[in-house]
Structure formats: structure tokens, C-alpha cells
Amino acid sequence: MDQRLSFVTLAVRDLAASRRFYVDGLGWHPAFEADGDVVMIQVGERVVLSLWDAAAFEDEVGPIARGDGAPPFTLAHNVPTRADVDAALELAGRAGAVVHAPQDRSWGGYTGYFADPDGFRWEVAWNPDAIGQLVLPE
CATH class of the missing domain: 3.10.180.10 (2,3-Dihydroxybiphenyl 1,2-Dioxygenase, domain 1)
Incomplete structure (x- = not known):
């Protein structure tokens, strides 16, 4: 397996709010969007930040662990x-x-x-x- 990272995926509670933050607020540009499901932003030469609706994330990946504090x-x-x-x-x-x-x-x-x-x-x-x-x- 090549030593590299291709995607970082964040399961987000409110995709529209996350889009507003990253795209409108920080000025980043989406490379791909599927309405209500995912926003993908190229953040490096070969790296994409994927903002994925939490419900869709759980359907594919499984339950999200939730709790107090910052993600680890x-x-x-x-x-x-x-x-x-x-x-x-x-x-x-x-x-x-x-x-x-x-x-x-x-x-x-x-x-x-x-x-x-x-x-x-x-x-x-x-x-x-x-x-x-x-x-x-x-």
C-alpha cells in the first residue's frame, strides 16, 4: 500500500452550516457536491476534505460515537x-x-x-x- 492520505472525511450534523463555514466563510472552493449529502474540497495536491452528512455517513460506515469534549x-x-x-x-x-x-x-x-x-x-x-x-x- 502506498504511503499517502487521499481523503479526510468529517461526518457533519448540518451540511449546509458546514458548507457556509468552509466555502462562504473561509473562501474554499468545492470540487464536488451532491446536494444534501456531501461537499468535497480539494485541500492539497492529492488530498480532499469531504464534509459528509452524518446520517449518510452512518448508513455506510456505522454508528458515530458521540460524547462530550473535542474529537480525539x-x-x-x-x-x-x-x-x-x-x-x-x-x-x-x-x-x-x-x-x-x-x-x-x-x-x-x-x-x-x-x-x-x-x-x-x-x-x-x-x-x-x-x-x-x-x-x-x-
């Missing part, structure tokens, strides 16, 4: 500068996200978080190390 993973958006972290979090806040202020991190970077309408946490990070530079567009 994060999505990340790395940027080339500290100022870009602040700008991205400001945009997310204007789009309706709950924003957790950026901080200098012990490992040398600068990151903050925002939560989308379903509470999925996005880290916005400036990482000056080689691994941080590896994921930036050329």
Missing part, C-alpha cells in the same frame, strides 16, 4: 509565518469559528486552534523546523 484528533493548516497564523485565525473567527488564541509553543513554533461548526479542531501552525517546512506549498 486535529486537522492542521501550516503557514509560512507567525503573522499568517494570526490572519488565518482571524478569518476563521469571522466565519463563525470558536478560536483559541495562538501561543508560542515549547518546541519553537507558534500555533492556535479554531473549531468548525461541528467542533472539529483545526490547528493553524507556524513551524520553523524541517517537518513544518515539508508540508508547505512550494
Whole structure:
């Protein structure tokens, strides 16, 4: 099996609200939409973020575990500068996200978080190390 990730799928409670957040709020562009079912957004050269209606997700994948707190993973958006972290979090806040202020991190970077309408946490990070530079567009 190739070492790669093709899709990240998020089961969302309100597809229209998620679409408004990502498309209207963040300014991202759908690559594919099936009305009321799924919105797919190309987020990398060969990576798609799929926002899938939770009921349709459960029909295919199975029951969703629900509970209090943040989902036990994060999505990340790395940027080339500290100022870009602040700008991205400001945009997310204007789009309706709950924003957790950026901080200098012990490992040398600068990151903050925002939560989308379903509470999925996005880290916005400036990482000056080689691994941080590896994921930036050329």
C-alpha cells in the first residue's frame, strides 16, 4: 500500500452550516457536491476534505460515537509565518469559528486552534523546523 492520505472525511450534523463555514466563510472552493449529502474540497495536491452528512455517513460506515469534549484528533493548516497564523485565525473567527488564541509553543513554533461548526479542531501552525517546512506549498 502506498504511503499517502487521499481523503479526510468529517461526518457533519448540518451540511449546509458546514458548507457556509468552509466555502462562504473561509473562501474554499468545492470540487464536488451532491446536494444534501456531501461537499468535497480539494485541500492539497492529492488530498480532499469531504464534509459528509452524518446520517449518510452512518448508513455506510456505522454508528458515530458521540460524547462530550473535542474529537480525539486535529486537522492542521501550516503557514509560512507567525503573522499568517494570526490572519488565518482571524478569518476563521469571522466565519463563525470558536478560536483559541495562538501561543508560542515549547518546541519553537507558534500555533492556535479554531473549531468548525461541528467542533472539529483545526490547528493553524507556524513551524520553523524541517517537518513544518515539508508540508508547505512550494
